[in-house]
């Protein structure tokens with residue numbers, strides 16, 4: 460599967476038996492399945508992606524889905540300044556994240572998973588006033 464940004468083959472990362480995500484070695488971007496993402500979110504005590512809110516920004520040039528070449532749709536968090544952005548494929552439900560924003564130093568699947576959870580924890584905090592995601596104690 461190729462990166463939607465620079466068309467290089469992405470590396471598949473797994474954690475234990477579980478396949479987790481694809482990462483582009485070139486730009487650091489991450490691709491994962493919405494079902495896999497929702498599983499991560501639920502395990503972290505967060506709402507699923509659909510329940511997080513956010514607003515679509517069709518103006519953003521987001522590139523094409525690596526699975527089915529449908530144009531990706533950018534979704535922004537409700538932050539007033541510097542909204543967090545992820546991109547999604549409305550056809551297959553895949554999720555694209557620019558990991559430069561939150562997981563630049565991450566190498567392993569575990570570190571990336573934690574980075575993804577932090578990203579969406581912050582996303583959710585601004586997504587809906589009703590949702591108060593509890594932070595697990597470290």
Ligand SMILES: [Zn+2]
Pocket residue numbers: 462463464465466467483484485486487488
């Ligand atoms: Zn890339």
Ligand SMILES: [Zn+2]
Pocket residue numbers: 524525526527528529548549550551552553
């Ligand atoms: Zn797709």
